[in-house]
Amino acid sequence: MDRKPPRIALPEPTSTDMAYNQRAWPQYAHALQCCGAVAVPVPLWESQGVIARIASTCCGIVLPGSPADLNPQKYGQEPVPECAVPDPAREAVDELLLQDAFNLYKPILGVCYGLQSLNVWRNGSLIQHLPSHFDEAGANHDPGRDVLEAHDLTIASGSLLAGLLSGARDAAWLDDSLHIQVNSSHHQAVDSPGDGLAIVARSAQDGLIEALEGRNPEQFVLGVQWHPERTFGVSAASRRLFEALAEAARAWEPRHVHDSVAADTMSQDSIAL
Numbered sequence: 001m002d003r004k005p006p007r008i009a010l011p012e013p014t015s016t017d018m019a020y021n022q023r024a025w026p027q028y029a030h031a032l033q034c035c036g037a038v039a040v041p042v043p044l045w046e047s048q049g050v051i052a053r054i055a056s057t058c059c060g061i062v063l064p065g066s067p068a069d070l071n072p073q074k075y076g077q078e079p080v081p082e083c084a085v086p087d088p089a090r091e092a093v094d095e096l097l098l099q100d101a102f103n104l105y106k107p108i109l110g111v112c113y114g115l116q117s118l119n120v121w122r123n124g125s126l127i128q129h130l131p132s133h134f135d136e137a138g139a140n141h142d143p144g145r146d147v148l149e150a151h152d153l154t155i156a157s158g159s160l161l162a163g164l165l166s167g168a169r170d171a172a173w174l175d176d177s178l179h180i181q182v183n184s185s186h187h188q189a190v191d192s193p194g195d196g197l198a199i200v201a202r203s204a205q206d207g208l209i210e211a212l213e214g215r216n217p218e219q220f221v222l223g224v225q226w227h228p229e230r231t232f233g234v235s236a237a238s239r240r241l242f243e244a245l246a247e248a249a250r251a252w253e254p255r256h257v258h259d260s261v262a263a264d265t266m267s268q269d270s271i272a273l
Contacts, residue, residue, distance in 0.1 A: 005037055005038045007037070008032050008062055008245070008246070009042050009055055009061040009062070010041060011044060011090065011093045012041065012044050012090070013064045014067065014068060015044040015087055016068075024229075028062055028064050031228070031229050031232040032242060034242070035245075042054055042093055044092075055101075060101075060106050061108050062108075062245070063098075063110040064229075065111050065114060068084055069085070070091060070126065071088070072128055079128065080129055083129065105218055107245055108223075110224070111227060111229065115223030116188060116190065118194070119190050122196060124190060124192050126190060129187055130186075130188065130189060131187070139203050140184070141185075141186055142187055143184060143185075147184070149181035149183065151184060152180075152181055153181075153210050154204050155200060156177065156200045157177060160220075161201060161213055168236040168237040168240055170235050170237050171237050182210070189209060190212060190225070191209075193212055194212075196215050197223075200213050209225070210224065220245065229242075
């Protein structure tokens with residue numbers, strides 16, 4: 001008998017910009033659905049108990065993009081003038097979902113802001129404003145959402161990411177590195193990688209970190225700085241990222257409930273799912 005489709009927790013991108021949520025969230029949900037998974041919405045204003053209850057029903061998470069910026073005080077910096085206003089509600093939900101996922105080895109995919117959220121939660125740091133960091137030789141990392149191929153990436157051979165994308169019709173090997181063209185819509189990026197995270201892709205033009213993956217072979221953990229949900233319908237490489245997450249979620253087996261953040265908070269609240 002076939003197993004039920006894996007349920008993937010997908011938080012609302014923001015707590016303030018409903019138009020952005022209505023435009024962005026369905027793209028992730030569509031990608032997951034096409035890969036045989038179910039996107040489970042995670043509202044940002046529910047209690048910790050409710051969020052824990054939702055997490056306990058899911059076997060993976062996607063952390064989506066957001067127009068907000070993470071609070072730089074979380075990585076030991078004061079905000080620069082160009083830093084966008086943080087979204088504390090989104091940050092709190094991401095932290096709960098990440099705690100649960102790392103405790104139980106659930107698969108994780110972080111996209112753009114989601115990669116940054118993952119990295120900061122693992123004690124990494126960010127570049128707060130790329131135009132102030134690079135000179136004119138840097139790639140244009142924010143050309144607009146309509147530009148589907150903004151710049152080239154080099155992906156490290158032997159990485160999980162290279163293994164996933166190798167053979168995709170829009171990926172090519174050159175000088176022992178896999179290359180793909182990606183979209184780009186961000187003004188911040190990873191500076192130093194967090195604990196247990198490895199750098200596996202960089203911008204070919206300026207060396208900016210574009211992807212991190214987990215070092216633990218027992219858990220699927222991947223974060224990318226571009227937006228594969230936007231090019232899911234036209235890019236084999238984008239589809240493979242969501243397919244890999246869905247496959248990992250389908251294969252995931254639960255560990256003991258007391259290892260989960262849900263164990264401490266589920267009894268505080270409940271939700272009808």
